[in-house]
Amino acid sequence: DTEVTQTPKHLVMGMTNKKSLKCEQHMGHRAMYWYKQKAKKPPELMFVYSYEKLSINESVPSRFSPECPNSSLLNLHLHALQPEDSALYLCASSLETASYEQYFGPGTRLTVT
């Protein structure tokens, strides 16, 4: 099973709302990632978790807050977002961070109004 699941599929939120994105994998992978993708662009790395610890934060604004409660679950908490944050948010996982292929989830389409 090489499946990464993400919920919700779509999310519309106002600039004062607080919401969370959820990502789950049951492949025994110890590295998990959040990416942001704008239309017709490659994914941009936001965060990397390795063995449930945050290992990379690509200078992401604090209105995005990641959390890794356990080795199978990754959350992205959203607060006070801006319209320019509207994008497809992708979660991925890999066996470890060391050059292994990443498996991507279907994404959450976020619209900030």
Add this chain to the structure above:
Amino acid sequence: AQSVTQLGSHVSVSEGALVLLRCNYSSSVPPYLFWYVQYPNQGLQLLLKYTTGATLVKGINGFEAEFKKSETSFHLTKPSAHMSDAAEYFCAVSGSSNTGKLIFGQGTTLQVKP
């Protein structure tokens, strides 16, 4: 620093024709290379990967790619295009520091004409 260049942001082929999507990379260490496909409103799906060993790599859906170190290339090919191959294709190289960072190319949109 590592980088990936995909030549041609848009490629159009006829159904049944050869598909060739070009990818060149720059890396100071032996690279791990990947091709991903993204269908509209979906996540990225791994097509194939090169790590070590055989330089001709076969992937899913009839795609293959050849690692050519002398040309720093990893072009993706498929002998006969299907309508269902129409999608966005990304070439990526694994970052040299084992951090998990993937360096993506800008992507190539493949159009398949009937």
